[in-house]
Amino acid sequence: MSKLSPISNAIQTDAATVLKSVFGFDQFREGQKQVIEQVLSGRDALVLMPTGGGKSLCYQVPALIFPGITVVVSPLISLMKDQVDGLIASGVAATFINSSIPREQLLDIYRQLQDGHFKLLYVAPERLMQLDFIDRLHSLNVSLIAVDEAHCVSHWGHDFRQDYRLLGQLKRHFPNTPMMGLTATADIATRADISQQLALQSPFVFRSSFDRPNIRYNLLAKYKAVDQLIQYVKDQDGSGIVYCNSRAKVDELSVKLAKQGVRCAGYHAGLEPEIREKIQRDFIQDNIDVIVATVAFGMGINKSNVRFVVHFDLPRSIESYYQETGRAGRDGMPAEALLLFDEKDAARIRQWISMGENTERHDIELQKFAAMEAFAEAQTCRRQVLLNYFSEYSAAHCGNCDICVDPPKRFDGTQEAQKVLSCVYRLGQTVASQYVIDVLRGKNHKRIVEQQHDKISTHGIGKEKSDAYWHNIINQLIHQGLLRIDITQGATLKLTEAARPLLKSERQISLAVPRLALDTKKTRKSDKRYYDRALFAKLKHLRKTIAEQDEVPPFVVFSDASLADMAEQMPQSEQQFLAISGVGSTKLERYGERFLALISNHLNAPG
Structure with a gap:
């Protein structure tokens, strides 16, 4: 050397x-x-x-x-x-x-x-x-x-x-x-x-490596998505961002989350600038926990303690998804990214891209969106798919995504596929997925009875399974090229040529057992560091008090990672405090006395 x-x-x-x-x-x-x-x-x-x-x-x-x-x-x-x-x-x-x-x-x-x-x-x-x-x-x-x-x-x-x-x-x-x-x-x-x-x-x-090992990547099939989102957010602790593709959806979701007791606000370009600025500052100052936003929000956010990011709608590119999920866990502490995926959303986005005014970018944007779809449809380690896109090839599974933590179970899905494909065929390939599901489950809605679809052979043959189950099976058949969505005819389902041999029992198909919810025991993020959680909470409170006095965001005082280090090392002298990650001479001088006093009081508290 x-x-x-x-x-x-x-x-x-x-x-x-x-x-x-x-x-x-x-x-x-x-x-x-x-x-x-x-x-x-x-x-x-x-x-x-x-x-x-x-x-x-x-x-x-x-x-x-x-x-x-x-x-x-x-x-x-x-x-x-x-x-x-x-x-x-x-x-x-x-x-x-x-x-x-x-x-x-x-x-x-x-x-x-x-x-x-x-x-x-x-x-x-x-x-x-x-x-x-x-x-x-x-x-x-x-x-x-x-x-x-x-x-x-x-x-x-x-x-x-x-x-x-x-x-x-x-x-x-x-x-x-x-x-x-x-x-x-x-x-x-x-x-x-x-x-x-x-x-x-x-x-x-x-x-450098594009890997963010502290972020756990999760995906759920999007079904009753508002309920899925509410349950997920209520299970979280700390700050989070929920991204949507429309202003109307931002307004709807922020109201519904607020009604569930979540401290949240909506953010999009339709709001007055001073309102947007106040919402953003409240989020940065930890006065609200969750922002529901269009992708207009977040590029300018330097907030290090975002603990989760949810994509309620599918992003248009891997780059966008990577950048937006990257707003979680910037302090290196455990964080989560959840993507809610529906094939109908994907079909709509492809149509929007094709209708864009900038024709020179159509091919580029469609290519980038195809890569995003491939990530969502992956049945292998999501981090591998993500890193491979950026030409960072990895042979090892990450152990920190939903696929690795709770691998999909496979089964012979031939009969399920035949039920769906046959139902689509008997309905004349003229209806959307929910109508197919209603027929499979034996519903007798007014339209079904009027069209005499309660008389066809596939009516009720899937009644033992839930709506969400069949929705997931249909999405898998779309992924495998047996069905397609015709967005020009109200998102109706159409059979492809690949469906013919399956309907004739000339081939079999393997499907994944539908995952209808995250197994939180398996997928819950974990911090392997052993620090005093009670002291950590006290340190966060002190940080918030100082931040309000100094009129700066709490993470500017100290990051969550620095507080976790304090709660683990429990420094009792200036020299020990200076050894904490993120503590320089200026921060020692400004904040050291108050934080050391709090740690000392915590250690000397009775019991």
Whole structure:
């Protein structure tokens, strides 16, 4: 192994010192040190790390070592504020510039920038690329430019933004300043496009594992989905996000959850900006536990203690799903992702994509959605499917998804399949799945009697099984290509050619025993750390009190992971408190006395 040069040794020492003294971490995560060294040497970089994987430190640590200022391109106002709040809580001079800042405050920020007061400046791409702003930056000593959410620059990405395309001009304005692109979600085509669009010069590319081992991936067949959601959310502890594809569904679900006693709120673009902002701040401040939202919510959320994410509707791409589920467990503590899946939803989404105005993106979006469907339909380890999509091939099962924890049981489903297919055929392939189920179960609804479908041979042949059971069987037959949904005719079921030999008993079929609910004994997330839960609850209460006094989110004071570490290690001196993960010198000075006093009182309490 070659020895580090004196320069590399100096970089290593400075970076490690900054990491511990400012951010409170004893060691770098995978890849952080390599990226930091390359950037400090003046090289461009492309960093691909999962949400919660430590991307921010890849530019925040160099920012505190470089002599000048680091400019961070960030897409959303709320994200900037949360990150700046966190940096200030750690004793870092940071600020942001966006449309929410009054003119007098903006002028004051400009003055402080000229005086060299700040080490990090967060700014939106549309503001950054204004010529007068570029001119202003030329008067500063810009040491590094970091482009967060860099996948937004690529038309291959799932969240392409026109404003980001202009960022490639930055290299022309600052040819000698290292630039860093950072993203958690990029396939091979998107990665190459990011480098090209940002005009990165021979960048150092680091791609860490996309795996988020602390997240448990669960899927349920969507049936009576509102009841499924209510039961799931009531079983959870802590903050969560529920994603829906429509504003109407957001409003409906948030009201129904609230009626069940869940502290929640709905969030979508149809609400007034000040209402959206208040809801988002209440969620970040832990004043409400659950946000029901369209995908417009969350990209700007830096909240580390989200414990679960539910997709009530199917996302359009693996990238979207990965990014949205990645908002859970950013502190490294156990978290869950639940996807409710219905083949009818999938058929509707395919139709919506095909009807989109941007015809150039149809094929790309349909291809990405097909991959999302494959993930939902998988009967093998979900994490393997997810990682394989990002070209991270894994031979081992993860042991932390519903398929691994509670593997699907197989059975000879030939008779069940024949009952369904025969019923669809006898109903003339003119009805949707629920009508087929009603006939199979022997219902005598008005329409069934009027159409004399109570007289056909398949009426009542499946009455011993539930609606949810047959719904699951139908979905499996669709997955296996024996049925298709005709979305142009009211989601009616149609037989395919592959159904013919099965109906004629010329072949057999294997199906999975329908899973109608999560087995919570098997699938409940578990934290293998043994810490004092009672002390943890007290520490959370103190954190909330301090956060309200300081007007910052609770996780800015300390993450759940730091509190769990305190509840496990129970530090009783400043030196021991400084050894807690996430405790730097500034946080020791600001919060150490109160937390140490609480821990001491807990240990000395009678009984």
